[in-house]
Amino acid sequence: MTRLDQPDPAIAPATHEMSRRDRLALAVLLTASFTLAVDFSILNVALPVIGGDVGLSLENLQWIATSFALCAAGFTLLFGRIADLFGRRRLFLAGVALLGASSLVGGSATNPEMLIVARVAQGLATAAVTPAALSLLTTSFPEGPARERALGLNGALMAAGFTTGAILGGLLTDLLTWRLAFFINVAVAVAVLAVAPFVVAESRPARRPRLDLLGSVTVTGGLLAIVYGLTTAGEQGWGDPLALATLGAGAVLLVVFWIVERHVTAPLVPAAILRRPTVRWGNAAGLLAFATETSLVFLLTLYLQKVLGYPPLIAGASFAVLGIGTVLGGLVGPRIITRWGDRRTLVAGFGVQAAATLSLLLLGPAHAWVVLLLAATFVGGVANLVAIVGFMVTATSGLPDDEQGLATGIATLSQQVGITMGIPVMSAVVAATVNSLGGESADTVLTGVTTAIVVNASGCLVGALVAALLLPRPRVRPVTSTA
Structure with missing residues (x-):
């Protein structure tokens, strides 16, 4: 019998048996990814209660979610490249530490300013930890079944995290307090920081190229404007002038970013990867x-x-x-x-x-x-x-x-x-x-x-x-x- 849908032996992946350290590293990285996924949805059902407790008006409640989403999406490409240049484990640990500190502030918030600052910091932590954790997964396991299993588990836990967040947020708010939604992150961050340095290996290039500052500014600004425009359109409608203006500004900044990337010697996003x-x-x-x-x-x-x-x-x-x-x-x-x-x-x-x-x-x-x-x-x-x-x-x-x-x-x-x-x-x-x-x-x-x-x-x-x-x-x- 002849089968034609088999990989070329020249590109067939090597087998990779996971050691005990590999399993511990995988558990640490998956725990962080699951926690970040929970954060995307855990506060949604609690927004009215949170607003009442910290003095945030009804029309401004969306900023609890929007401030987080803006930073989580707007800075993720920049932090992904920083992970490549300065060390993935280093950025992962820094992001987890920021997540723990910002969650402690958020759970203790007594006024709107304190809460929004905490959510901004949580968004930045998410933008740092998510690509760093994923790239640590992909560099720890070679292409093939081992990497596919790791990415499958990561996807399963992230999806479960979104659902768990929605359910857990309602239970905590109804039965205990919404502040536990923040304090859970503190406990997870402490546990990850205690274990990760010993089981997650560092990976970074021997020679570090310069960071493309102009590209970083334009792409981050463009993504922030696009995400803000989409969020505003969802709340106010697609005819809202502010939504249309920010979407247009985001598109212009991304075009400028693409022009910059074609002319700098060390681009943030090399054109070859997008081709x-x-x-x-x-x-x-x-x-x-x-x-x-x-x-x-x-x-x-x-x-x-x-x-x-x-x-x-x-x-x-x-x-x-x-x-x-x-x-x-x-x-x-x-x-x-x-x-x-x-x-x-x-x-x-x-x-x-x-x-x-x-x-x-x-x-x-x-x-x-x-x-x-x-x-x-x-x-x-x-x-x-x-x-x-x-x-x-x-x-x-x-x-x-x-x-x-x-x-x-x-x-x-x-x-x-x-x-x-x-x-x-x-x-x-x-x-x-x-x-x-x-x-x-x-x-x-x-x-x-x-x-x-x-x-x-x-x-x-x-x-x-x-x-x-x-x-x-x-x-x-x-x-x-x-x-």
């Missing part, structure tokens, strides 16, 4: 994977609360099934990649996610439809994480170790822009539909949600097409075996 189809189109697929799934949770939250009338705590708990699905997807994703390759895995993941999303068009006003919602979100969660693992493997493969911080920084940026972009787009679709039907009611919200579900599923199909048509086919060799 790689795996980096360019792999990250495009990753952006769609995060945008579609996070915005689907937003749509289904509207359905559960405004159509079925569930309270926020029960609506949040309904996504526990999605969390289980994402963990399972992160565990099986590496196995599927080993069998099918990352390109086919991306196509399959997006295809199944699209089918699961489209099944939600059947949702109706009766409570019995929750059964369909739970089944579809479970299947879609598995498929989404399979696609996400495929994206991470694709976007970081075939690159030298001295570019892994940059590669994981770009991948992290795709993730965070996807998370930021998806909800404003879906919100705009729902709002336009509801307004065209004469205003908000259970029926019009249901129609708006199902209309947005079609757009969401279309995003999944675009992701499948990007992977199928634009990612390179794997090199193959014939393997002959006799039965």
Whole structure:
């Protein structure tokens, strides 16, 4: 029997057996990634209570989330490159220390200024730790099954962290205090700082090039403006002048950044890395994977609360099934990649996610439809994480170790822009539909949600097409075996 879909022996990865130190290092890095994922969602349901306790007005509540998101997305590319140049472990430990200190300040906050400063510092810590941890993962394990397992576990725990944060935030706020959402980070940071120096090896180049300051300023400013514009559009609508102005300013700064990068001797982002189809189109697929799934949770939250009338705590708990699905997807994703390759895995993941999303068009006003919602979100969660693992493997493969911080920084940026972009787009679709039907009611919200579900599923199909048509086919060799 002849099989044609086997890797070329010239590029076949070496096997890598994990030592006890490797396992401890992996546990430390995954713990940090899980904690940061929890931080993205843990405060969302607690915002009104937090605002009341620290004296933050209702119209300014969004800054608790926005200040964090701005820094987490805006500085991630810069910190990813800094990790390559100055040491990944060094930046990882500094970021974890900043996370612990800022969380201590946030949990002790007694006024709005203290809380917002803490959230800004938490965002900066996230921007430093996430690409540093990912690049430590990719440089600690060679390309192949070992790295794919590590990235699969990382994806599973990050997805579980988003879901856990939503559920845990509600439980802590209702039963204890929202301040524990901050203080948990302090305990995690202390534990990571106690263990990481002994099990995580440093990696940095022997010769350190100069940091591209002009490129750093323009790309960071551009990303901050883009994320702020997307966030403002989600809150005020896409016709808001401030949202349009900041999006335009962000686009201009990113164009200036691209011009700068083509003329400096040591660019922050070498043009060669962006010319790689795996980096360019792999990250495009990753952006769609995060945008579609996070915005689907937003749509289904509207359905559960405004159509079925569930309270926020029960609506949040309904996504526990999605969390289980994402963990399972992160565990099986590496196995599927080993069998099918990352390109086919991306196509399959997006295809199944699209089918699961489209099944939600059947949702109706009766409570019995929750059964369909739970089944579809479970299947879609598995498929989404399979696609996400495929994206991470694709976007970081075939690159030298001295570019892994940059590669994981770009991948992290795709993730965070996807998370930021998806909800404003879906919100705009729902709002336009509801307004065209004469205003908000259970029926019009249901129609708006199902209309947005079609757009969401279309995003999944675009992701499948990007992977199928634009990612390179794997090199193959014939393997002959006799039965």
